Amino acid sequence: MTLADEIRVAERHVRVGQRHIRRQRTIISDLEAKGLPAGEAIHFLDLLEQNQRAHLDERDRLRRLSQSVN
Secondary structure (H helix, E strand, O other), X not given: OOHHHHHHHHHHHHHHHHHHHHHHHHHHHHHHHOOOOOHXXXXXXXXXXXXXXXXXXXXXXXXXXXXXXX
């Protein structure tokens, strides 16, 4: 896999992560609007956000590597 391929994969992970986070926030809002417990959903959102930070870090690392190569 080339560096460009790795960057594309990392960018896809970031996009998918963004969708998951948006969806989870919607779920939390729906639960709270219905007066239902949202603690587990909030905890899961925290995990998704941690994972997203890792995806962003990896994407940024690959971009920096690509710039140093070019």
